[in-house]
Amino acid sequence: MAERSQYEELSRHLSGIGAVKREMSRGLPPECPPASAAVLSLLAKYGEMRASRLSELMAIDMSVTSRHVAHVAEHGWIGRHPDPQDGRSRLLRITPQGQQLLNELSEGVTEALAHYLHDWSDDDVAQLNALLERLRTSFGDCRTRAPQDLPRQTADPARPPTREAGQQTTAQN
Amino acid sequence: MAERSQYEELSRHLSGIGAVKREMSRGLPPECPPASAAVLSLLAKYGEMRASRLSELMAIDMSVTSRHVAHVAEHGWIGRHPDPQDGRSRLLRITPQGQQLLNELSEGVTEALAHYLHDWSDDDVAQLNALLERLRTSFGDCRTRAPQDLPRQTADPARPPTREAGQQTTAQN
DNA sequence: TATTGTTATACTCTATAACTATA
DNA sequence: TATAGTTATAGAGTATAACAATA
Numbered sequence: 493m494a495e496r497s498q499y500e501e502l503s504r505h506l507s508g509i510g511a512v513k514r515e516m517s518r519g520l521p522p523e524c525p526p527a528s529a530a531v532l533s534l535l536a537k538y539g540e541m542r543a544s545r546l547s548e549l550m551a552i553d554m555s556v557t558s559r560h561v562a563h564v565a566e567h568g569w570i571g572r573h574p575d576p577q578d579g580r581s582r583l584l585r586i587t588p589q590g591q592q593l594l595n596e597l598s599e600g601v602t603e604a605l606a607h608y609l610h611d612w613s614d615d616d617v618a619q620l621n622a623l624l625e626r627l628r629t630s631f632g633d634c635r636t637r638a639p640q641d642l643p644r645q646t647a648d649p650a651r652p653p654t655r656e657a658g659q660q661t662t663a664q665n
Numbered sequence: 666m667a668e669r670s671q672y673e674e675l676s677r678h679l680s681g682i683g684a685v686k687r688e689m690s691r692g693l694p695p696e697c698p699p700a701s702a703a704v705l706s707l708l709a710k711y712g713e714m715r716a717s718r719l720s721e722l723m724a725i726d727m728s729v730t731s732r733h734v735a736h737v738a739e740h741g742w743i744g745r746h747p748d749p750q751d752g753r754s755r756l757l758r759i760t761p762q763g764q765q766l767l768n769e770l771s772e773g774v775t776e777a778l779a780h781y782l783h784d785w786s787d788d789d790v791a792q793l794n795a796l797l798e799r800l801r802t803s804f805g806d807c808r809t810r811a812p813q814d815l816p817r818q819t820a821d822p823a824r825p826p827t828r829e830a831g832q833q834t835t836a837q838n
Numbered sequence: 839t840a841t842t843g844t845t846a847t848a849c850t851c852t853a854t855a856a857c858t859a860t861a
Numbered sequence: 862t863a864t865a866g867t868t869a870t871a872g873a874g875t876a877t878a879a880c881a882a883t884a
Contacts, residue, residue: 631688
């Protein structure tokens with residue numbers, strides 16, 4: 493159990509880490525947005541799978557996954573094959589072209605990270621990887637285990653609950 | 666210097682960490698999007714500052730910062746005071762209402778993280794914070810030091826350069 | 839002329855809801 | 862009836878470019 497100020501600091505870091513992600517994404521070719529690269533990376537790492545599993549791995553809604561999958565499929569980077577176990581699903585598999593693109597992207601990622609993290613030891617990177625892995629596990633496990641049993645901003649009954657309810661049209665932008 | 670596979674893993678984690686950030690954001694009230702919370706948090710931590718400094722801290726473009734600042738100002742969470750040193754700038758300062766909102770948000774963040782990370786020790790969280798801090802520093806330092814001296818996907822002259830050039834209309838969505 | 843900030847526009851990512859097809 | 866996936870629509874975040882005001 494950590495102190496409150498540590499949690500607040502972690503929260504700020506989670507907000508700020510997007511900058512690192514964006515910086516890495518700038519090296520991607522225009523026809524391959526970050527989400528497409530993520531799809532290819534996961535299919536290469538875990539092998540062929542359904543869209544629903546990809547959706548879980550990326551922790552995004554199926555509808556979003558569907559669009560990402562359509563994009564990489566249109567470019568010929570993945571193939572969609574009939575699933576013998578379920579006619580509603582298709583098995584997504586990376587193609588040789590997709591693998592080749594991913595190889596090139598990985599090379600770029602490696603060069604960029606080797607540049608930015610030139611003074612990080614092998615152990616430093618391993619430690620960060622382990623902690624990020626654990627972070628996602630901690631969140632993922634809680635979410636699947638207790639979807640609505642989470643501490644929220646709903647303590648004050650006078651205010652509208654949270655931003656996960658479907659009436660976001662309340663906020664005037 | 667780390668191995669290539671470690672960099673690739675880190676890259677995947679950077680892609681995936683957005684899920685954690687989104688999960689945390691679900692607890693925010695509808696009128697306070699994550700970016701607004703980030704603005705308030707930074708102004709509370711570092712004190713009053715110009716938009717340009719905020720832009721640096723958030724590692725986003727001034728134009729984006731300007732919009733976020735306008736949003737929190739419209740809600741009365743920050744004040745914009747004339748900068749005696751430069752008539753073009755204004756000094757951004759969190760208001761009592763903004764501070765109160767931030768206090769409530771921090772409480773929610775703390776509760777949520779205490780829930781998700783219930784089995785993390787104080788030291789675990791501190792270690793993650795330190796590594797994330799260092800990660801941002803490593804990226805930030807390189808960016809300000811050598812803006813265009815970065816390894817890119819431009820090795821192959823046959824393909825369009827990267828996605829940071831302004832002609833993204835190339836990709837047909 | 840250079841810099842601070844604003845606004846218009848476009849693009850990416852995400853979620854909700856309605857829908858189709860299959861189980 | 863329930864589930865896998867698709868599509869339409871809307872919102873949040875970001876970047877580029879053109880602009881205004883001040884240095």
